[in-house]
Amino acid sequence: MKxxxxxxxxLLLTVMxxxxxxxxxxxxxxxxxxxxxxxxxxxxGKPTNGGSIVVGIQQDLDSLDPGKAIAAGTKEVxxxxxxxxxxxxxxxxxxxxxxxxxxxSKDGKTYTFTLRDGVKFHNGNVxxxxxxxxxxxxxxxxxDKTDKSVYVDSALQNISKVEKTDDKTIVVSLKSADTELIxxxxxxxIPKDYDKQDSAPVGTGPFKFVSYKPLESFVVxxxxxxxxxxxxxxxxxxxxxIVANTDSAFTELTAGSIDIYPYLxxxxxxxxxxxxxxxxxxxxxxxxxxxxxxxEPFNNEDVRKALNYAIxxxxxxDMVAGGRGNILGSNMYSGYKKYFDSSLVNMYQTDAAxxxxxxxxxxxxxxxxxxxxxxxxxxxxxxxxxVIVEQLKSVGITAKIQKVExxxxxxxxxxxxxxxxxxxxxxxxxxxxxxxxxxxxxxxxNFVNYKNExxxxxxxxxxxxxxxxEKVASYKTLQKLLAEDAASVYIQDPPLLVAVNKKLGGYxxxxxxxxxxxxxxxxx
Numbered sequence: 001m002k003x004x005x006x007x008x009x010x011l012l013l014t015v016m017x018x019x020x021x022x023x024x025x026x027x028x029x030x031x032x033x034x035x036x037x038x039x040x041x042x043x044x045g046k047p048t049n050g051g052s053i054v055v056g057i058q059q060d061l062d063s064l065d066p067g068k069a070i071a072a073g074t075k076e077v078x079x080x081x082x083x084x085x086x087x088x089x090x091x092x093x094x095x096x097x098x099x100x101x102x103x104x105s106k107d108g109k110t111y112t113f114t115l116r117d118g119v120k121f122h123n124g125n126v127x128x129x130x131x132x133x134x135x136x137x138x139x140x141x142x143x144d145k146t147d148k149s150v151y152v153d154s155a156l157q158n159i160s161k162v163e164k165t166d167d168k169t170i171v172v173s174l175k176s177a178d179t180e181l182i183x184x185x186x187x188x189x190i191p192k193d194y195d196k197q198d199s200a201p202v203g204t205g206p207f208k209f210v211s212y213k214p215l216e217s218f219v220v221x222x223x224x225x226x227x228x229x230x231x232x233x234x235x236x237x238x239x240x241x242i243v244a245n246t247d248s249a250f251t252e253l254t255a256g257s258i259d260i261y262p263y264l265x266x267x268x269x270x271x272x273x274x275x276x277x278x279x280x281x282x283x284x285x286x287x288x289x290x291x292x293x294x295x296e297p298f299n300n301e302d303v304r305k306a307l308n309y310a311i312x313x314x315x316x317x318d319m320v321a322g323g324r325g326n327i328l329g330s331n332m333y334s335g336y337k338k339y340f341d342s343s344l345v346n347m348y349q350t351d352a353a354x355x356x357x358x359x360x361x362x363x364x365x366x367x368x369x370x371x372x373x374x375x376x377x378x379x380x381x382x383x384x385x386x387v388i389v390e391q392l393k394s395v396g397i398t399a400k401i402q403k404v405e406x407x408x409x410x411x412x413x414x415x416x417x418x419x420x421x422x423x424x425x426x427x428x429x430x431x432x433x434x435x436x437x438x439x440x441x442x443x444x445x446n447f448v449n450y451k452n453e454x455x456x457x458x459x460x461x462x463x464x465x466x467x468x469x470e471k472v473a474s475y476k477t478l479q480k481l482l483a484e485d486a487a488s489v490y491i492q493d494p495p496l497l498v499a500v501n502k503k504l505g506g507y508x509x510x511x512x513x514x515x516x517x518x519x520x521x522x523x524x
């Protein structure tokens with residue numbers, strides 16, 4: 001058994017830290033460096049306690065229950081209410097949360113967690129080992145009475161047993177080795193005998209749930225009993241206001257009814273820079289023109305390659321993001337530095353002649369017509385679609401944009417896979433695995449219907465090996481296979497342009513897609 005206190009956890013997770021922060025492997029250097037994402041530092045000022053703010057968000061929440069939420073836009077908000085045994089910090093370290101330490105066996109098949117003393121749920125009850133066992137079993141689909149609406153991540157399906165060995169110790173046993181499981185232990189710890197997470201969520205985080213009005217708002221207040229007194233929220237109350245689109249958000253920003261809005265367009269950021277501090281980071285997403293590999297004409301690999309040659313990614317960045325953003329070549333973004341294969345970025349240099357060659361080879365010498373289904377609440381994706389429509393005209397392809405409400409997108413595109421092409425951003429958990437596992441032929445979230453037997457085999461190798469070099473090599477092979485097969489058109493990790501009221505300080509970027517309001521404060 002290999003022992004790690006959570007002080008040592010940072011060392012154990014150096015690989016993950018480096019991968020996520022985008023910093024060099026030199027720990028001392030990374031510790032002293034500023035946030036790699038921030039371009040425009042605002043004056044942070046001195047913090048005060050108290051006050052309330054309004055944060056604009058782009059979409060309605062798909063569930064208040066952390067086990068049922070799928071959308072990244074929901075998870076970014078619930079981050080303030082729920083915590084796992086560990087949680088990410090702004091540098092990508094997994095730091096102590098509900099657990100105080102853990103041990104992992106040398107064969108990577110057993111994780112043993114020690115429960116922290118004095119952690120309370122928002123209902124006042126102390127977190128017990130039984131609550132932790134329940135939470136993990138629920139997320140892994142191991143409860144005797146299962147709730148089919150709870151999403152079970154495939155990585156958690158590797159868990160064979162979860163048991164309490166004493167009041168402070170929980171042992172998680174795996175069917176096969178997984179050295180990345182700790183990244184999934186950010187799953188929310190919730191009370192075992194509470195059945196109202198759908199309407200009145202209860203967690204252990206720095207904020208407590210107050211109210212939710214569909215299509216209007218989600219309100220939280222400070223948790224005065226938060227176990228981490230150093231991490232207590234400054235603000236008394238935060239209202240996440242659901243706005244219809246970025247134009248509506250812009251109007252509210254200029255009117256002063258929204259204090260923070262994280263999804264500005266480049267043009268809006270320019271217009272607001274005198275009125276707001278504009279912070280610039282990365283979304284830590286893979287934005288792509290995702291192609292349904294089961295639908296004509298994208299069931300033809302040559303057609304998919306034609307699109308890859310026809311689309312000018314740099315022009316998209318220039319048109320939509322003011323030249324910001326990081327161009328991608330596969331389903332991995334550069335923040336995962338250790339695993340990211342930068343050689344794939346230029347695999348498909350824009351070349352109209354090659355695009356036409358592949359179209360002819362595929363039997364479409366005169367092009368074709370298809371539909372891009374885009375969630376209407378994400379102006380960034382809509383703008384990207386409009387640029388692509390214009391670019392494809394040069395090779396004879398006619399693309400039509402179909403804008404749909406977010407819930408329709410989730411149902412028709414993501415769940416039913418009833419679409420030809422779509423533009424969205426895919427997020428990842430604190431493991432490279434999560435970005436690549438969705439392309440397994442058996443993955444329930446493989447909404448592009450990609451299938452490749454070699455990919456499945458390499459993925460199994462990557463997941464099961466405890467040899468770090470083999471894992472890294474396998475993950476790069478997977479990225480290469482996706483690029484060679486032109487599974488989709490991988491465009492960019494988009495920039496995140498955030499309007500922050502000048503009266504506020506403490507806004508912090510994370511290497512995962514969250515809005516952490518515990519660090520935000522009103523300046524003195």
